Amino acid sequence: MSVAPSVTRQVGGDGLVLTLGGDWTVAFSATLEATAALLTEPARQAAAAVLDLSAVDRMDTAGAWVIDRARVELADTGISASYRGARPEYALLLKEAGFTPIAPPKPTHLPTTVSLLSAIGESVYTAGYDLAEGVSFFGELVALTFRLLLNPMRWRWTSMTYHLEMYSLRSVPIIMLINFLVGAIVTQQGIFQLGQFGASPYAVNLVGVLGLRELAVLMTAIMIAGRTGSAITAEIGSMSMREEIDALRVMALDPLEVLIMPRLIALVIALPVLTFLADLAELAGGLIVSWLYAGMIPVVFIARLHSAIATETFAVGLIKAPFMAATIGVIAAVEGMNVRGSAESLGQNVTASVVKSIFMVIVMDGLFAMFFSAVNY
Amino acid sequence: MPDPSEPEVVIRVRGLKVGFGDRLVMNGLDLDLYRGEVLGFVGASGAGKSVLTRTILGLIPKQAGTIEAFGHDLDHLSHQERLAVGERWGVLFQEGALFSSLTVRQNIQMPMREHLKLSQEMMDGLAAQKLALVGLPQDAADKFPAELSGGMTKRVALARALALDPEIVFLDEPTSGLDPISAGEFDELIATLQRTLGLTVFMVTHDLDSLFAICNRVAALGHGKVSAVGKIEKLLQSDDPWLKAYFHGKRGVVRAGARTASSPAPHPA
Numbered sequence: 044m045s046v047a048p049s050v051t052r053q054v055g056g057d058g059l060v061l062t063l064g065g066d067w068t069v070a071f072s073a074t075l076e077a078t079a080a081l082l083t084e085p086a087r088q089a090a091a092a093v094l095d096l097s098a099v100d101r102m103d104t105a106g107a108w109v110i111d112r113a114r115v116e117l118a119d120t121g122i123s124a125s126y127r128g129a130r131p132e133y134a135l136l137l138k139e140a141g142f143t144p145i146a147p148p149k150p151t152h153l154p155t156t157v158s159l160l161s162a163i164g165e166s167v168y169t170a171g172y173d174l175a176e177g178v179s180f181f182g183e184l185v186a187l188t189f190r191l192l193l194n195p196m197r198w199r200w201t202s203m204t205y206h207l208e209m210y211s212l213r214s215v216p217i218i219m220l221i222n223f224l225v226g227a228i229v230t231q232q233g234i235f236q237l238g239q240f241g242a243s244p245y246a247v248n249l250v251g252v253l254g255l256r257e258l259a260v261l262m263t264a265i266m267i268a269g270r271t272g273s274a275i276t277a278e279i280g281s282m283s284m285r286e287e288i289d290a291l292r293v294m295a296l297d298p299l300e301v302l303i304m305p306r307l308i309a310l311v312i313a314l315p316v317l318t319f320l321a322d323l324a325e326l327a328g329g330l331i332v333s334w335l336y337a338g339m340i341p342v343v344f345i346a347r348l349h350s351a352i353a354t355e356t357f358a359v360g361l362i363k364a365p366f367m368a369a370t371i372g373v374i375a376a377v378e379g380m381n382v383r384g385s386a387e388s389l390g391q392n393v394t395a396s397v398v399k400s401i402f403m404v405i406v407m408d409g410l411f412a413m414f415f416s417a418v419n420y
Numbered sequence: 421m422p423d424p425s426e427p428e429v430v431i432r433v434r435g436l437k438v439g440f441g442d443r444l445v446m447n448g449l450d451l452d453l454y455r456g457e458v459l460g461f462v463g464a465s466g467a468g469k470s471v472l473t474r475t476i477l478g479l480i481p482k483q484a485g486t487i488e489a490f491g492h493d494l495d496h497l498s499h500q501e502r503l504a505v506g507e508r509w510g511v512l513f514q515e516g517a518l519f520s521s522l523t524v525r526q527n528i529q530m531p532m533r534e535h536l537k538l539s540q541e542m543m544d545g546l547a548a549q550k551l552a553l554v555g556l557p558q559d560a561a562d563k564f565p566a567e568l569s570g571g572m573t574k575r576v577a578l579a580r581a582l583a584l585d586p587e588i589v590f591l592d593e594p595t596s597g598l599d600p601i602s603a604g605e606f607d608e609l610i611a612t613l614q615r616t617l618g619l620t621v622f623m624v625t626h627d628l629d630s631l632f633a634i635c636n637r638v639a640a641l642g643h644g645k646v647s648a649v650g651k652i653e654k655l656l657q658s659d660d661p662w663l664k665a666y667f668h669g670k671r672g673v674v675r676a677g678a679r680t681a682s683s684p685a686p687h688p689a
Binding site for chain 2 (some may be wrong): 070104109112147384
């Protein structure tokens with residue numbers, strides 16, 4: 044029922060006659076374009092041309108556009124072309140949906156070297172900007188904390204409790220599982236490698252000190268950065284995309300106070316609690332492996348653990364947790380507030396939030412290690 | 421050419437039931453959409469006008485009933501046939517639903533790029549043509565959806581809906597949020613497209629001006645069914661309390677009183 048677009052060319056008394064037939068519709072995409080090219084080519088020898096549209100079965104906006112483009116192109120080469128026999132609705136279509144020359148769109152891609160160099164330059168520039176922005180945001184939060192301390196009625200208990208449940212209680216299983224496994228792996232490797240020196244019982248010292256001081260808090264913080272930091276950025280980000288943050292502002296509410304503070308405080312409480320549980324899981328992993336793999340009965344494991352670690356060992360890990368939590372929370376919130384318009388931007392900011400949080404958590408852990416060794420703690 | 425008294429039905433809905441939880445939004449709804457007509461669809465806010473549109477488009481599962489498009493039952497189509505039907509209709513979503521990470525030009529070219537074999541030059545030209553059709557300046561082409569005003573978003577969304585020159589367009593409140601002049605231009609554009617392309621339009625709207633100016637028939641949704649359907653004059657005389665309030669309320673009475681001409685006749689395809 045549909046016939047491909049066609050052109051037949053005749054030289055008559057009134058010059059060149061191009062008879063168009065078939066369906067000039069976008070459904071014939073490639074054919075349509077190729078046939079339209081035929082309109083202009085053979086007509087270049089004549090002084091005037093007539094486009095006879097009486098045999099056109101169907102025409103849509105794309106068809107009208109290519110036909111009208113042919114007419115304009117003919118006119119550009121000095122051949123005046125006119126339409127003949129078009130149905131009234133198609134004549135209207137040719138007028139309404141006709142061809143207008145446009146400037147070709149600007150290329151969106153810069154040369155590779157330029158774009159590579161500019162990307163590097165931009166990331167160096169924005170790294171400094173990120174730091175300044177993070178610090179200023181943190182300053183705002185500190186000021187807000189003081190204001191809230193003076194006026195505790197404004198404290199958002201419900202929101203904080205809700206987020207505390209989301210961030211801590213709901214992540215207990217995965218945090219404990221991961222740390223149990225890490226403890227087990229560290230102990231197994233310790234027993235195996237130290238066994239070469241006949242020192243396999245010292246694997247208990249390894250898992251005790253390493254686990255409590257570094258691994259438990261680090262694994263937990265990284266997990267929370269991925270699990271909770273991304274959630275905070277996505278929540279705040281989609282709220283800012285949908286003008287919800289602006290709505291809060293015009294209601295004379297501070298988004299920092301309403302949205303960010305409860306999440307941040309919940310995170311600062313959640314991470315030490317989770318770290319404590321992670322410590323337990325890590326030691327449990329060590330105990331199980333030393334028992335099953337090296338035949339060390341739990342009583343002996345616990346006795347060795349007593350001599351290997353002190354309260355400080357445990358405290359060192361726990362002290363770091365709230366600082367890491369605040370870092371994760373601030374980065375997540377800043378990235379969330381920076382989301383603009385598009386879905387792509389949301390994705391970029393969530394990625395940036397997780398990457399920056401994990402990076403900063405590890406950097407902070409290194410700084411804490413230097414600090415604690417400097418003060419001999 | 422078909423007899424105008426028996427127009428070709430392009431969308432046929434029979435006994436449609438759609439519900440969420442235990443609440444039935446559509447309860448045995450029947451609807452015909454004729455080729456070449458502009459059907460205005462009215463109903464109270466929350467009555468399920470958008471739900472009906474989305475159900476016809478296959479975005480919401482139905483519990484019972486049949487939906488036929490171009491004579492094919494949509495439940496019994498292969499994946500390929502379903503795609504072919506999808507190329508024959510275009511949709512303007514209420515919020516525009518533009519792809520936020522693509523520019524306006526890329527948004528309009530998206531369906532062409534995916535479904536047609538066209539040169540980039542021609543796609544650029546067609547995108548420019550669609551922009552001009554919906555009354556947008558050419559410099560809007562490089563903007564991102566987040567940079568557009570509400571009215572511009574609607575126009576771009578219409579341009580994208582028209583990208584494949586569909587036979588049917590579904591418009592979900594196309595003129596809401598537009599100023600009366602833009603809304604009038606929008607109506608004129610729809611009328612022109614209907615006249616020239618034989619476009620079939622399914623338009624959910626609350627704009628009484630649109631209903632009077634371009635709708636060949638108006639259908640009203642009430643209690644999960646089409647409670648009334650026909651020319652607007654017929655609906656104006658209806659005894660249905662909701663329709664009375666709708667057309668003869670403070671906002672409706674001025675329009676209805678001022679209007680003496682009859683509805684435009686449907687375009688014979």
